[in-house]
Amino acid sequence: MLMPRGPVLSASNCRALRSKCFLPGAGTASNERRRAFTRSAPCARSTIDNKHASTPLPLEGYRVLDMTRVLAGVWKDSRQPRTSVFVVPESLTCDSDVSESSRAEVIKIEHPVRGDDTRAWGPPYAPYKPGSGLEGPGESAYFLGVNRNKKSLGLSFQHPQGVEILHKLAAQCDILVENYLPDSLKKYSMDYESLRKINPALIYASITGYGQTGPYSSRAGYDVMVEAEFGLMHITGNREGPPVKVGVAVTDLTTGLYASNSIMASLLGRAKTGRGQHIDVALSDCQTATLANIASSCLISGKRDSGRWGTAHPSIVPYRSFKTKDGDILFGGGNDRLFGILSEGLGHPQWKDNPKFKTNADRVANRQELEADIEQISQSRTTQEWLEVFEGKGMPYAAVNDVQDSLNHDHTKARDMVVEFDHPSCGKIKMVNTPVKYSEIQPKVRMAPPLLGQHTDEILGGLGLDASEIAALKEAAVVS
Incomplete structure (x- = not known):
């Protein structure tokens, strides 16, 4: 099976660590679980800037092929049928201060000319520094907000050579995340059934608006359409007012979280079986699931929901x-x-x-x-x-604070939820930090959001292509 890449601890330390990961047991099943863990999750060491510098990072050494776009709103393009975008969560990009080969690597596939569509979603833009050699308004805040800790490969899989490159990458990756309409990738042999023959251990997550099956599966739709059709918009807004969409694309974001959780579970499953699997994640399903107690009340009572309540609660007062006088x-x-x-x-x-x-x-x-x-x-x-x-x-x-008040809140600062880092072409940029605090390790923003094709040469070189071959691919517009 595919092994996560990364440096390995000494055998004695690995045995000590594994002994803590499983309950003692003399049975065959227990021993098999231990052997599966040994095969599929070697102990990786990281040097990070905290008191637990020798603690292994949970996903260090794994590779992710990110074939998603935007955030998580489903749509279609006349050239390449595509759907929503899943933000590869930072739980998939655990950080360390050691070499690049020893930490999770996320490779983002982008259109070789225009890149991800969110690159043009502005203003606002972070302006380019004088002398950067780049033209235009800068890097869009939207793109910057959802693409850190990733490498960019500009590639067109309209070209057979582009498909060949993707196949080689898929053979080396642990996880692939895509958001194309169902069956769209079959003609490029990039669907799950094609890739599992190349890499049986691949965990392949498909994120769409309405799933791989069902009467709506071929539909395109944005987050807001799913909010509307699957109940959220109906219960959001003032009591006597019209339905209102949530201020952020919450269905996109919760779908990404469900997908991330499912990928984590699949990695644990692969440690036992050695096999990957296909994960079908739909915005419509995730939106239905997050109706939570409102859905449960309707199912139990058989009645319709009680409508919109603004900031109030239907069952609790006040x-x-x-x-107030000023807000x-x-x-x-x-x-x-x-x-x-x-x-x-x-x-x-x-x-x-x-x-x-x-x-x-x-x-x-x-x-x-x-x-x-x-x-x-x-x-x-x-x-x-x-x-x-x-x-x-x-x-x-x-x-009730606005967003600027929230970002400058004393508690936000105390929790280190805003970080500043250097962007190679825009200078210093502030971003929202990863929200989860761990006792043993702490992921952080270690790579600025990439320029289009910033890592193309590095990634292709890792596949064994030399400078002349890469130059020929660029000349043929296969990559950028």
Whole structure:
């Protein structure tokens, strides 16, 4: 089977590590699991800038072939039928400070002339530095936000030589992620059935709007279409207002997270069986799944949902945002004790003993009266003043901030959620950091988002092509 690449710890250290990974057992199945782990996941060492410098990174040494575009909205092009884009998550690009060959490598395949479509999705753009030799407005903020820690290979698989290159790469990769319409890649022999013959251990994730099967499988559609057709838009927005899409492409993003989780599970499965598999991930399925308790309520009751509630909750009162003198604040009086804290903070401790408000059921029944009373009081002070009133009281509350306020929030800074790094052509750029903190290792932004074709020579050289062969491919417009 395909082995993850990377340096290996000493045999004694590997045995010690593996002994902690499995429960002791004398049975054959237990021994087989140990052997599968030994074969498919050699212990890789990384030197990272923390106190756990010798801790192996979870996915270090794996290779990902990223054949996705945009973010995760499905559409089609007259030249190449394509669908949504999955953002290869940073969990697939674990960082280290050792050589490139010892960490996860994500190779992004882009159109050789225009690149990923998000390169043109602006403004805003990060302008090119003087003397960079590049023309145009710069690198789009959208592209920069979703393509760090990747290498770019500009390649057209309309050319047989381009397909041959992709086959060679697929033979060397652990994971392939694509977002083309079902069956679109068969004519290029880049579908799962073709590639599994080249690499039986390949984990092949297909991300589409509506899946590989079903009456809508051949449909193209953006995130917003799936939000609309599969319930999310109907339950989002003000109570008496029209349906509203979420402010970010949340269905795209949750689909990427489901895909990432499925890839992780498939890697664990491959460690036992030695075989890869095809993963079918659909925006429509993921959107249906994330309806969560709303879907469960409809299934259990057999009734339609209760519609849009704005920032409020259908079953908890008070639990919504209220206007202040200069903005908005959200109060979460989720139970009787918390409502008592809110009542005292607002200067009306008698509310908690009022028969109309004493229990949550009472408050739900008298929602309009109570919420109107709260908002009349909340507008008497600024948001900051209310934050100071409830600080340390043990009740959930929050200011309603815009994005700049969120990025410059004291807590955001304390959690290192904004990082600055050097882009080779744009200079210093700030980006949102990876959100998960690990006790033993910490992924980070180690590679700036690539220029189009920035790593073409390096990647093709790794396949054994010399400079003259690469130059000929560029002359023929196979690569850029």
